[in-house]
Amino acid sequence: MNRFISTFAVIFAFIVLPGTIYAQSNLDSTNYRILDPNVDAGGGQESSTSFSLIGSVNELSDSRLTSGSYELKAGFPNGILANVPVINCFETDTTSGTTNCNYFPNANGAQGECGNPGCYNRAKLEIDDQNNPIDTIYLVQITDTTNSVTYYLQSDHTLGTSYDINDFLTQCFLEGIDVDDTACDDSGDANWDEDLQRYNILGLLSETDYEVSVAALSGDFTGTRFSQVATTTTQVPSITFDLDIASADSESSAPYSVDIGEITTVSVATATDLIWIDLGTNSNNGSSVFVRDIAGQLLSPSTSETIPSESEDLASDPNANGGYGLKIQSVSENSLGPLQEGPVYSTTGSDEVGALSSINTLLVFTDTTGTNLGPISGGRASLAVKARSIVTDAAASDYSDEITFIAIGNF
Amino acid sequence: MKKITTLLLVLLTLSIFTTNIYAQEETDATESTEEIIATSGITVSPPTIEISQGDLGKKYTIEITNNTESAVTFTASEEYVQRNDQKQTEIIEREDSNMLDFIEEPFSVAPGETYPFTVRVKLSVASTDGIYPAIAFTESGDESDLNISSQIMTVFLVQNFDGEASVDTNIELGSSMVTSSKVTISGDILNDGSKYYRPTGTIKVLKGETVLYEKQLTTQIEGLLFPNESVDYEIEWENDENPFTAFGTYTVEVSISPTPFSATQIARIQYIYIPIELIGAVIGGIVVLVGIGFGITKLKKKKQK
Structure with a gap:
């Protein structure tokens, strides 16, 4: 019943209510919480004793509309949709001079973690969250292009051919570090995981080509398409x-x-x-x-x-x-x-x-x-x-x- | 004189390089950014090959690469190994070495070249009870005081064809879990079956149906786990719920999969959390109530007088 009232209120607000700009502050009610919504001009937050709502007449501006990497998304609920993440790095054999990853503990690329000539059964993936809220969850799709098999990263960081909601991971639980998350940005934090900063995709085959792409989800009905792919090849054990x-x-x-x-x-x-x-x-x-x-x-x-x-x-x-x-x-x-x-x-x-x-x-x-x-x-x-x-x-x-x-x- | 000059030049060069290296370490002490240098020598790939029952009779190619500056001649032989308590490979003596088919003639590998060496696992191979065949490539020395040879091996990990894969998971909670928001969750995963596998898994903390925390355990427990071996895990979880609503029953759930087998095992343990702040508030409340009651009683007695 509460959910029905909330949904109705959101639709009502979308059609009717004028409002002010609400950007990057949390919206809370007793039933739900939306972190950092970008509710643009013409929207607002309203509440009564029985409901809370957010409204938006239109999405007026987005500096990213001209980029070839992003979708044009206008109007509500664009402000609470997750942004498509960008892959920073997907690596198995890089060194300090060639890596694009920012958080290898040994600062020597993938070879600094796996040894020479690189990782043969694991890889390192880092994403740029594109300013998504810290509780946005990500699904990682990994395709073995050598054998034409598509996998999804499981919550235990191995590969599976199917997925469920538990396999969507926050950036912190995906990478072991999230500089935007105060519970995951320092080595003393409970969610900090240095193992995942070394490598976070396990169970790969050696001498195999892989493609990776990532989709984001920031609440019901806010899932994005998969990002552009990044590729790597696993090395041989030796x-x-x-x-x-x-x-x-x-x-x-x-x-x-x-x-x-x-x-x-x-x-x-x-x-x-x-x-x-x-x-x-x-x-x-x-x-x-x-x-x-x-x-x-x-x-x-x-x-x-x-x-x-x-x-x-x-x-x-x-x-x-x-x-x-x-x-x-x-x-x-x-x-x-x-x-x-x-x-x-x-x-x-x-x-x-x-x-x-x-x-x-x-x-x-x-x-x-x-x-x-x-x-x-x-x-x-x-x-x-x-x-x-x-x-x-x-x-x-x-x-x-x-x-x-x-x-x-x-x- | 020429020799002395050369020696002095070498010493001078060394001392200059030494100074430079130390200077670099001082300016960049927190991050090691040394370029990875490949070890020179003979490279054998792969060092281990996993064999399931369906792989018997198959041929495998082992690549031997000569990264030295001269040609090297190798002779292949069959050896046997096992894993010791420290999870290190031990070479053992065994008379009936006859699980692998390969050419025993010496072969030579030129500098910078890779030699593909073919080995076939015999169809007749039975379960090996923790003892595994290995192919050893021996580089021979010459006749002198101390004739020195090197040998490098590839191990064939033949799976036990009998029995089942089985996991036994234990969960232990730190003694302070009843009142402290920080809980140490530890335990071990025991391979109580007869096959080796790679354990992977996650740990969750739930209150009712709500998942409060989930973390992968794979990086703590990864690697092959052989029958009767166990591997430990430990995590620390901080309950950041409001102390006055956090009171209740919590479930810790550990899910372990023995990859590549599908016999996932889930172990659960429940505990009741009574936040110390809540206990303090209750005791405080009782003290206040007792105080009020005592005061009222005293007032009543005073009035009666």
Whole structure:
């Protein structure tokens, strides 16, 4: 009944009532609330004990009428209709120099969030709300143009082939930030969502072309058409791995080998060259590098003498049997990650090493517990090879071992 | 002398670059805008491939790209992996490695080139009980003191063909939810079925039929969830209703979908919210009423005297 009275009153006002300009202030009654209506010349707000109404004789001016991007909309209820949003950005592989998005947390485009070469199963969408009220809700239509399938963004930010009213999202709940909304414009706000500022469209297929467009709704019967489309292509998931052998941080080519030098009983021998590891991935689950050798020892084929690989401080050699192993000297990354050290080779003493064995042992890995999840760009670790013999070891020039470094993605 | 001059030039150049880098960091300390630099080396794509029962017998192409400056020769082999408690991939020893078909002959990839390597998942593959086949590409070293090789893998995540996908969702409310407008809602999502899936979901707070708050949980819980694994979520919601009308029963509803399966699970919990301001007003009112009653009684007694 109340709704009928309100509807009737609005129609009545549209036909009859003169009025003044009401723009950008909220209209409230006990039954409804309209935020920031643009009721132009010839309209007004009236109320009695039983109803509230707004009226508008005509929409006299709109500075956007000449734009090719907007519809000509005249007369009531144009003032309370949502405006067609404009897509600011729809990106998977941009960098700081190419992005059009304003709110990537890492300020390095989509690659700053997903790693190189970009996102393979997600994308970032930002819209310009065209001055729509903060409670305007938006429906995102995403078309897979590679496979000709149309989806709609669901309220859980994945894709579905149908939608309902719950899938219309405010700009805050779509992007994790709305600079016009005081409950969503600052990192301390309850509705602020930094995850959505990284990427807000999930569940995409890799190496696929997508088109996106957005429609707005600002109350019953106020829905707009879909906006002009923006396009992007998802990247491929990948891991990049490389070894270098050098005394300082530089590139070298396969085949790889390290000369430990003279292994003595009086001091710990450290190979002049370090083993450098490069690791990069855009995998959300990150990746790990393992290491193993043939039999956990240096072997001299000519004498059959061995130097065991043990986790110990070679300077004190507590077992008094010599030893050999690896020590992580440094880890770093260009962005994302960070790259973490495996416990066996993350030693504190300058001559403390971790043992090699035929069992694959974790060497370094990408952190997946932080906000960056698993991707990493420019991960780099350096390893020192150290050894020490004992007096009873036979002298020989052919002590050797075979070490394999293995990169593998997490899932 | 020439060497010393060169060395000095290098050192000088390094020190100049070092100064420049620090100067840039000082002027732009809040935002990192470093250009993303691709890691050099061997790139394998994709690192994982998901296999459902209908995919058995299919061929998959793995691309190996050589981003180094020299040609690299690889040998492919079959390995086995599993996921550990830290959700990291572990390589395991297994004798009967025979799930993948591929050419075992070494192949060479020229600098800057991409090699498409074909692997077929055998029709005979059965459920793998958490152990997955992987193809390893090994780049060999040479004969010397320490012969060093590198290996990079692609894992085939073969779905468990038996059983069902199932989700168990728990919801917990912070202890202050009865009187405080700020409520911490947390819980976990347990895969109590026998298939892996990607959980996606939303959380809602309702009063009666009215949705007061809705938020996506997907970014907190995303990633593959394997049988018997769980993933946590937590949000904080502030009830901004007027304290004098906010009193009532609230429902927290968590909806989780085990993508790509359609067995969406909805868990609900209800609680009664009595705003502290309302309690204060009621106590204040009682105190005032008691005071008035006491005053009237005293006045009556005074009059009787």
